Amino acid sequence: MTTGLFITFEGIDGAGKSSHIDALARAFAQAGRTALVTREPGGTPLAEKLRELLLHDAMDALTETLLVFAARRDHLAQVIVPALARGEVVLCDRFTDATFAYQGGGRGFDWQVLSQMEQLAQTGLGLEPDLMLNPQLTLWFDLPPELAARRLAAARAPDRFEAQPLEFFTRVAQGYARRAAEAGPRFARIDADRAREHVAAQMLAEVAERGWLPAQGAAA
Numbered sequence: 706m707t708t709g710l711f712i713t714f715e716g717i718d719g720a721g722k723s724s725h726i727d728a729l730a731r732a733f734a735q736a737g738r739t740a741l742v743t744r745e746p747g748g749t750p751l752a753e754k755l756r757e758l759l760l761h762d763a764m765d766a767l768t769e770t771l772l773v774f775a776a777r778r779d780h781l782a783q784v785i786v787p788a789l790a791r792g793e794v795v796l797c798d799r800f801t802d803a804t805f806a807y808q809g810g811g812r813g814f815d816w817q818v819l820s821q822m823e824q825l826a827q828t829g830l831g832l833e834p835d836l837m838l839n840p841q842l843t844l845w846f847d848l849p850p851e852l853a854a855r856r857l858a859a860a861r862a863p864d865r866f867e868a869q870p871l872e873f874f875t876r877v878a879q880g881y882a883r884r885a886a887e888a889g890p891r892f893a894r895i896d897a898d899r900a901r902e903h904v905a906a907q908m909l910a911e912v913a914e915r916g917w918l919p920a921q922g923a924a925a
């Protein structure tokens with residue numbers, strides 16, 4: 706049985722995920738929980754090698770999707786599942802919802818095939834053998850693609866995904882919206898176009914609302 710807590714951060718590039726993940730880890734640490742911050746693609750030596758290929762080498766949509774799931778399987782087996790079994794809080798910057806949004810929405814890869822690959826990659830990992838491992842909460846940092854592009858232009862040199870045109874990110878955002886509608890309460894939508902302190906407060910409040918942090922954490 707899973708005793709830990711698995712929370713993922715999602716949203717288009719430039720939404721503010723990386724800016725807020727450490728604050729949530731600190732809030733859990735203050736509440737006496739061990740929090741592990743990790744990311745996808747990546748999080749293990751093998752998956753970080755695959756990340757380099759994904760971010761910089763040209764490839765077709767199927768190759769991209771297979772590499773993303775290969776990286777995820779290694780990350781789950783080596784890092785996420787053992788941490789959850791130890792009772793830790795795992796905070797992951799992107800997970801399978803990103804595959805539905807980027808490869809499904811952005812690249813147009815078949816949604817049903819993605820569901821089958823998800824089932825394959827996230828089942829039989831030793832925690833709950835018959836169940837597909839999924840996050841308990843997904844914090845979806847939602848903001849208009851135009852605003853995310855403006856933030857990114859001021860922040861860093863683009864990788865292979867960030868260099869895509871605005872229309873790509875509009876499709877990715879639609880992919881996230883579709884996934885959120887399908888996932889129901891697992892998704893918490895964060896108004897990521899607001900000032901940082903509001904975004905941080907909403908993020909903490911979503912977690913506190915579920916009883917995983919003390920309520921005063923939400924007010925901090």
Ligand SMILES: Nc1ncnc2c1ncn2[C@@H]1O[C@H](COP(=O)(O)OP(=O)(O)O)[C@@H](O)[C@H]1O
Nearest residue numbers: 718719720721722723724856860899900901904
């Ligand atoms: N609420 C916010 N308001 C304005 N700028 C922000 C906000 N949150 C993050 N940023 C800035 O936007 C850029 C992208 O943020 P980042 O956290 O790297 O996004 P992501 O990890 O989702 O790609 C960074 O320069 C960051 O400082």
Ligand SMILES: Cc1cn([C@H]2C[C@H](O)[C@@H](COP(=O)(O)OP(=O)(O)O)O2)c(=O)[nH]c1=O
Nearest residue numbers: 718745746773799800803804807808866867
């Ligand atoms: C996890 C995942 C990420 N990606 C893409 C989205 C991002 O553009 C890129 C790297 O994600 P990310 O770590 O958010 O990039 P950065 O550190 O530059 O903010 O990988 C996919 O296309 N599919 C996936 O399943």
